[in-house]
Structure formats: C-alpha cells, structure tokens
Amino acid sequence: MTLTFLNLVFVSGILVGLIQGSIDEYKEQYSGDVILTTLPTKNYITESQRIVSFTESLDEVEALSARYIEGATLEANYKTKSRASDKADSVGVNVVGIDPDKENELGDLSSALLKGEYLRKGDESGIIIGHYLLSQYSNVDFPGQGTLDDVEVGDKIRLIVGDIRKEMTVRGIVKSKVDEVSIRAFVNDSLLRKIIQRDDYNVDEIAIRISDPEEAQQVKQTLINADFDKNAIIQTSNESLGDFLEDIINTFSMLGAFFGSIGLVVASITIFIVVFINAITRRKYIGIMKGIGISSLAIEISYVIQSLIYAIVGSALGAVIVYRFAIPFFERNPINFPFSDGILVAPVDETVIKVALIILATIIAGYLPAKMVSRENTLNAILGR
Amino acid sequence: MIINAKNITRSYVSGEVETKVLKGIDFAVEAGEFVAIMGRSGAGKSTLLYQLSLLDVPNTGIIVIDGRRTDHMDSEERTQFRLDELGYVFQDYAILPELTAYENVVLPLLMKGMDPEEAKKQVMDALDKMGLADKWKNLPSQLSGGEQQRVSIARAITHNPKILFADEPTANLDGQTAKKIIEIFNDLNEAGQTIVMVTHEKQYTKNCNRIVDLDDGVIVKEHKLKKSKKK
Numbered sequence: 001m002t003l004t005f006l007n008l009v010f011v012s013g014i015l016v017g018l019i020q021g022s023i024d025e026y027k028e029q030y031s032g033d034v035i036l037t038t039l040p041t042k043n044y045i046t047e048s049q050r051i052v053s054f055t056e057s058l059d060e061v062e063a064l065s066a067r068y069i070e071g072a073t074l075e076a077n078y079k080t081k082s083r084a085s086d087k088a089d090s091v092g093v094n095v096v097g098i099d100p101d102k103e104n105e106l107g108d109l110s111s112a113l114l115k116g117e118y119l120r121k122g123d124e125s126g127i128i129i130g131h132y133l134l135s136q137y138s139n140v141d142f143p144g145q146g147t148l149d150d151v152e153v154g155d156k157i158r159l160i161v162g163d164i165r166k167e168m169t170v171r172g173i174v175k176s177k178v179d180e181v182s183i184r185a186f187v188n189d190s191l192l193r194k195i196i197q198r199d200d201y202n203v204d205e206i207a208i209r210i211s212d213p214e215e216a217q218q219v220k221q222t223l224i225n226a227d228f229d230k231n232a233i234i235q236t237s238n239e240s241l242g243d244f245l246e247d248i249i250n251t252f253s254m255l256g257a258f259f260g261s262i263g264l265v266v267a268s269i270t271i272f273i274v275v276f277i278n279a280i281t282r283r284k285y286i287g288i289m290k291g292i293g294i295s296s297l298a299i300e301i302s303y304v305i306q307s308l309i310y311a312i313v314g315s316a317l318g319a320v321i322v323y324r325f326a327i328p329f330f331e332r333n334p335i336n337f338p339f340s341d342g343i344l345v346a347p348v349d350e351t352v353i354k355v356a357l358i359i360l361a362t363i364i365a366g367y368l369p370a371k372m373v374s375r376e377n378t379l380n381a382i383l384g385r
Numbered sequence: 386m387i388i389n390a391k392n393i394t395r396s397y398v399s400g401e402v403e404t405k406v407l408k409g410i411d412f413a414v415e416a417g418e419f420v421a422i423m424g425r426s427g428a429g430k431s432t433l434l435y436q437l438s439l440l441d442v443p444n445t446g447i448i449v450i451d452g453r454r455t456d457h458m459d460s461e462e463r464t465q466f467r468l469d470e471l472g473y474v475f476q477d478y479a480i481l482p483e484l485t486a487y488e489n490v491v492l493p494l495l496m497k498g499m500d501p502e503e504a505k506k507q508v509m510d511a512l513d514k515m516g517l518a519d520k521w522k523n524l525p526s527q528l529s530g531g532e533q534q535r536v537s538i539a540r541a542i543t544h545n546p547k548i549l550f551a552d553e554p555t556a557n558l559d560g561q562t563a564k565k566i567i568e569i570f571n572d573l574n575e576a577g578q579t580i581v582m583v584t585h586e587k588q589y590t591k592n593c594n595r596i597v598d599l600d601d602g603v604i605v606k607e608h609k610l611k612k613s614k615k616k
Contacts, residue, residue, distance in 0.1 A: 288479040291440055292540060293468025294496050295461060378460070379441045382479070 001314020001358065002321070007263035008354045009322050012256020013346045017330070019249050022177065022340035027237040029107045030180040032063070032207040033216040034223070035240050036232040045232040048202040054226060060210040060219050065106040068097035068192045069204040074133065074185060075158040076148040091133055091146040095159065095185045096205075097192025106209050109174065112181060116153035116172030124191040126171035127159065130182040134173060145183065159187070161195045177340050206232070264357060268365040271310060275303050276369035286374055287381025296374040300367060303374075307366025308359065315355045322346050386449075387548060387579050388414040393436055393446035395429075406432045407443065408602035414548070414581060419574040421590040422583045424599035430583045431552055433599065437581060438473055438550040439463040451547050468493055472541030474551040478533040480525050480540070486512065486532075487521040490540045497544060511539040515569065531562030538569055542578065549573065551582040555589055563589065 027033065036051065038044055045051065052066055075090040100119040104110050109128075110118035114137065119128050131137035135147040151157060151170060159166045168187070176182045193201070210219050216236040223234050238246070279286065286299055327344050334341030379385075395407040406429045414420050422430045435441035437448060439455055442463075448455045451470060458466060467473070480489045487508055494504035512518050515535035525533055534554060541549055551570065555563035563586075571592045574580050582593070590596050591610070598606040 285481050288475070288481070289492070290464055291467065291473055291475075291479070293464055293471075293493050293544075295464050295468075297461075298496060375460075378464070379435055382440070382475075 001267060001310050001362070002317045003314075004263050004267035004358060005315045005318030005355070006321065008257075008260035008358070009318065009346050009351055010326070010344070011259045012253050013322075013344045014335070014342060015252035015256050016249050017335075017343040017345040018337055018340055019245055019252065020345045021334060021337075021343045023238070023241065023245055024343070025176070025178050025340060026180070026241060027213075029109070029112065029176055029178045030207065031237040031240055032065070032106055032209040033213045033237055034208040034210065034219050034234065035237060036206040036208070036223070036228070036234050037240070038204050039231070039233060042231075044198070044202040044204050045206065046202055047228075047231050048200075048206070051206065051223075051228050051231060052203075054228070055206070055208055055223065058219065058222065060212065060215050061208055062211045063102065063106040063209040065098060065103045065207045066189075066203040067103075067205040067207070068189055068196065068198060069094055070097075070161055070192060070196050071095075072185070073158075073160040074129070074148060075160060076151045076155065078158060079156070089149050090160075091148050093133060093183070093185050095127075095161070095187060095192065097189035098186055099189050100186075103186070106207055107181075109181070109186070112174040112176045114173045114175035116170065119171055119186060119188060122188065122190065123171070124188055125167070125169055126187070127157070127168040128172045128174055128186040129157075129170055130184050131173055131175040132179075132182045133185065137173060137175065159185075159195075161192075164195050166191075166195065177338075260354070264361050267358070268361040271307050271362050271365035272369055274310075275307060275366045276372070278306075279303060279369055279373035283373055283376070283381050284384055287376070287378050287383075290374070290378040291382055296371075299374040300370040303370030304363055304366045307362045311355075311359045311362035315358055319351065319355075322351070386413050387416040387418075387451055388412065388437060388581070389449045390437060391447050393433070393443045393448065395432055395436060395441065395443045406602050407436070410446075410599075410602070410604055412437070412597070412604070414579060416547075416579055417574075417577055418595060419570070419580045419593045420582070421593040421596045422581065422599060423585060423587070423590065423596055425585070428599040429602040430585075430599050434550055434552050434581065434583050438471055438548075439467055440473070468496055468544070470547045472544070472546035472549040474534070474537050474541045474549065474554045476553040476556050478525075478530070478537045478557075480533055480536050482525050485522050485524055486517060486528065486536045486539075489525075489536055490543050493540065493544045507543055508539070511543040512536075515539045529562075530558055531565060534558060534562075534566055535569065538566070542573060548579045548581060551580065553583055553585070555584065555586065567592070 036045060048066060052064065055061055056064055072093055072095040073090050074093050077089040100121050104118065114131055119126050129151070133147055134151050135149050138147050148157070153170050153172060155170050156167050157170060159168050174181060208219065210216060220234050220236055228234060289299060290296065327346060330344040334343055390410065390412040393407050393410040393412070394405070396403050396405040410433060412433065422433060424430045436443045455463065455466065490508045490511060491504050494507060495501065509518060509521065512521050515538060517532060517535055517539065520528060520532065528536065555566050558566060567589045570580055570582065584590060593610055595607065595609050597604055
C-alpha cells in the first residue's frame with residue numbers, strides 16, 4: 001500500500017514537478033508575482049515613474065525591478081579580426097537596463113552567476129551576459145540565435161544599439177534555466193537610459209514580488225483599479241506564461257493518474273488475494289462464528305477493517321516518506337533537467353483524493369472475497385466440506 | 386414444547402448419488418428437558434442436531450422453536466436466531482485460536498450489542514462457573530482439551546440461550562475430563578437449561594430425561610429415564 005501510494009503520488013508529482021520547477025524559477029528569477037509589460041501600441045510603459053511609486057507604496061509589495069529593454073548587438077573578438085571583410089563575431093540580443101540592487105532583491109540575479117562578479121550600481125562599463133549567448137557555455141542551439149566565441153569574464157565586447165557603439169567589460173556570466181535570463185545581457189539602467197535617450201524614465205518592464213504570492217491577483221486588481229492598465233499590460237506571473245504550461249501540467253497529471261491507477265489496480269488485486277487467502281484458510285472459523293450467531297455482515301466488516309488498516313497504515317507511511325523526506329529532499333536537490341530544476345509536487349488536496357481512492361479500492365478489494373467466503377453455507381464451512 | 390419438529394428429511398447429493406440421512410423424523414423437546422440423541426455412526430444423529438440448531442436446512446419438514454417457525458427464515462435470520470435463542474457446543478470445541486478464553490466467550494455478547502462492562506461481568510461469571518476464572522487471559526493453545534471444551538460451553542451459555550445443543554461434547558476427552566463436562570451439563574440442566582446432546586456413550590446419559598435412539602435416519606426407540614440424583 002505504501003508503494004501504491006508512492007506510485008500514485010510520485011509519478012504525477014515528478015512529471016508535474018518538471019513544469020512546476022520551471023514555473024517557479026520563471027517567477028523567482030524573472031517575473032516576480034505580477035509583471036507589467038509594454039502595451040502593443042506603445043514603445044514603453046507610459047507613466048512608469050508614477051506606477052513604480054504607487055506600487056512601491058503598497059503594503060503587499062516586497063520588491064520591484066523596473067527594466068529598460070532594447071534590441072542590441074553584442075560584438076566580440078573585433079580586435080583580433082584580421083580583415084575588414086571577415087565576418088564579425090556578433091550576436092543579436094535583448095539588452096536589459098537594471099538597477100542591480102533592485103533586480104537582485106527581486107530575482108537574486110547575483111546567485112545565478114556562473115563566473116565573475118555581479119554588476120555594481122553605477123558601473124556603466126560593465127555587462128553581464130546570459131550563458132546561452134556564449135558558445136563555450138551554451139549547449140542549446142536556438143534557431144536564429146548566434147553565440148559569441150571565447151568570451152570570458154574580463155573580456156571587452158562591443159554593445160551596439162542603433163548607431164551607438166560602446167565598449168563594455170564582461171563582469172560576469174549568468175546561467176539560468178529561465179530563458180529570459182540566460183539569453184539576455186544586463187547593464188546598468190543609467191547607461192541604457194542614456195543610450196536609448198529615455199529621459200522620461202519610462203521603462204519597458206516592471207516585475208513585482210509580493211510578500212504573499214496568493215495575493216497576486218489582488219495586487220493586479222489594485223493596479224487596474226488605479227487605471228494603470230491604460231499604461232501597461234498587467235499580468236500575474238501565471239498569466240504571463242500563458243495557458244500552455246497549465247495545459248502541460250494537466251496533461252502530466254492525467255498521465256501520472258493513469259500510471260498510478262495501474263498500480264492501484266495491482267494493489268487492489270493483491271489485497272483481494274491476501275484477504276481471499278486469509279478468509280479461505282479461516283473458512284472453518286468463519287463457519288464457527290456464524291454458527292454461534294455472528295452475522296455475515298460483521299465478518300465482512302472485520303475483513304474490510306483489516307484491508308482498511310493496510311490502506312491507512314500504507315498511505316500514512318507513504319505520506320511521511322513524501323512530505324517528511326522526499327519533498328524536502330527534492331527541494332534541496334532538484335532533478336537537473338535541461339529546461340528546469342524538477343521538484344516533487346504533491347498538493348495536499350490532491351493527495352487526500354488519492355488516499356481516498358486507495359481506501360475505496362481497498363474496501364472493495366477486501367469486501368468482495370470476504371463476502372464470497374462469509375456467505376458460504378455455515379455447516380459446510382464448519383465441517384470443511 | 387420448546388422444540389417441535391415434524392417430518393424432517395435431509396439428504397445430500399454427491400455427483401449422481403443421493404444419500405438420504407434423515408427420513409421423516411418427528412421430534413419434540415419440552416422446556417427444561419435434557420435429551421440425549423444416540424445411535425451408531427452414520428445413524429443421522431449429528432445431522433438431526435444440525436437441523437434442530439438451524440445450522441442446516443432440512444429438505445422437508447417444519448421446525449418450530451419456542452413458538453417460532455424456522456422454515457421460512459433466511460440465512461441471516463437463522464444466524465440471528467442462533468445468537469438470540471440457541472447455544473451450541475461442538476465436538477472439537479471450535480474456539481477461535483487467536484482469541485483468549487475471555488474473548489471467545491464475549492464474542493456473542495458483543496454481537497448482541499451488550500455494553501462491554503456488563504458483558505465482561507457476565508463472561509467472568511460464566512468462566513467462573515466453568516472453573517476457568519484464573520485462565521481468562523489464556524489462549525486456546527495454553528489450555529487443555531477439557532478446559533477448551535469448558536470455554537466452548539461458557540461461550541454457548543453466556544448469552545442465556547433457551548436451548549443448548551451439544552454435538553458429542555465428550556468425544557475428544559479422556560474419561561475423567563468427560564465426566565466433568567457431563568457434570569457441568571447436569572448442573573446447567575438442573576438450573577433449568579434445556580439441553581439436546583448427541584452422544585454415543587451410554588454412561589453419559591444417565592442424568593438425561595430422555596434418550597432418543599436413531600438408526601438409518603429414523604427414530605427407532607425413545608425412552609424416558611428417571612434422573613439419578615447428583616452425588
């Protein structure tokens with residue numbers, strides 16, 4: 001029964017955990033709990049400063065990062081290019097202007113550093129690069145996305161935005177399974193603001209972390225009520241991901257339930273056999289009990305209780321393994337999948353339903369053989385005929 | 386009349402062979418009687434007891450116990466009737482091996498829904514009468530054959546049945562122990578308990594009110610006894 005419980009909870013828990021891990025990382029490292037992005041009809045979020053001030057004044061808000069985003073080109077190894085006709089080692093990229101302290105408060109970007117050091121506030125010659133942009137660190141080929149060769153921390157590269165070229169020093173390389181981090185480059189917001197001449201301080205993205213993620217919808221509504229939906233698209237983190245991840249989770253849950261239900265059937269058959277053998281070997285005593293006036297129903301109930309004990313003890317043991325050991329273990333040691341750090345997801349309400357299923361299957365599996373044996377002719381059972 | 390059975394027949398079919406064990410028996414027992422059913426092996430005495438105690442259903446005939454017809458009862462009603470009105474002592478004791486002496490005896494009382502405290506008192510009284518008060522915690526494996534049979538009797542009488550049936554209760558016991566068991570039956574009968582006992586040992590019938598001799602599925606002789614005084 002413990003194995004059945006683990007089968008039911010683990011299979012779907014790991015499958016869902018792959019996606020959930022990805023969602024959690026997206027939320028933790030990039031979007032926060034609520035994210036504001038530019039309206040399709042605008043080039044940036046208008047009245048950004050007012051929105052930032054208002055949002056920061058909300059009690060629920062824990063951290064906020066306002067980002068400037070601009071399409072740019074990064075060019076490396078230009079000093080070693082021998083001929084003007086040689087193809088430049090360059091890559092198209094979204095360069096993000098951040099307040100390093102606020103970004104770190106929101107997404108802990110510094111902890112994603114693979115090499116080098118984190119951007120210091122006011123450092124207008126430093127840049128941090130996502131590892132997918134560097135050939136020696138990237139093991140994924142994004143169609144249309146090139147990489148820079150042999151760029152390491154301390155190397156000089158060129159940041160080209162429109163007609164403006166600026167030489168930058170690579171301060172660090174960040175590695176993350178969140179694409180929005182690993183295929184972007186980060187510079188100080190003051191620098192990018194100057195380059196793109198955004199004197200009005202209007203930004204392109206505002207990520208907000210709130211103290212209780214359950215209140216994301218409520219914070220979103222507060223921002224809408226303040227009419228900021230006229231300036232930006234306001235979404236919770238889950239909304240910004242779109243429905244497809246939710247669809248994958250549902251599909252994986254169904255797959256997990258399917259595989260788990262096979263285990264449930266096997267466990268039910270096992271219980272049936274155990275109870276049947278038990279009842280058959282005690283056939284004479286069942287006959288005696290009926291002979292002295294114990295009803296068939298009471299005998300059947302005793303076997304159902306026996307099965308229930310198997311189910312409850314097995315599930316309880318399984319629950320201890322899952323909630324006391326497995327979930328904390330996978331949180332500390334996530335499964336390293338290429339697109340996410342897989343965790344074990346086992347929501348209590350779903351587990352309760354699975355335990356109820358185990359108990360129901362066990363009751364049926366215990367009741368049927370007990371009924372078959374206890375309804376036998378009393379005298380035949382006593383005399384072993 | 387506490388038992389009134391008319392034209393009881395019972396046959397068993399094995400393959401194409403039908404064995405007629407009881408061939409139209411009329412049998413009656415007065416309340417408070419101690420009746421012995423005797424006969425050679427295969428005479429049908431145990432089969433008759435199974436019909437009278439509702440452990441089996443006759444092919445034909447009517448059995449009325451304490452004024453209630455039993456031929457229309459279904460299996461569950463017969464089980465309930467046994468619990469309410471009848472006690473049964475098996476030849477091989479038939480006590481449950483995993484349960485202690487106390488647990489074996491208390492089972493029918495709890496099934497009747499008696500308060501556990503009241504049941505405990507009643508069980509301890511019954512075990513005390515059987516001389517087993519100090520062995521109530523013992524498992525059957527820790528009791529002798531005679532003690533196990535006394536547990537079986539305690540279980541059969543603890544719920545105060547109207548009729549006590551006993552199927553060769555002394556067959557598996559040595560002479561001394563068998564004598565003690567029969568003394569218990571005599572005491573119970575003197576206290577007013579109706580007893581129907583199957584035996585093939587004449588020496589244990591001297592305190593019965595009546596002996597019914599069975600042969601080849603019919604009653605061949607029936608005679609009343611003058612009860613001997615208890616020594």
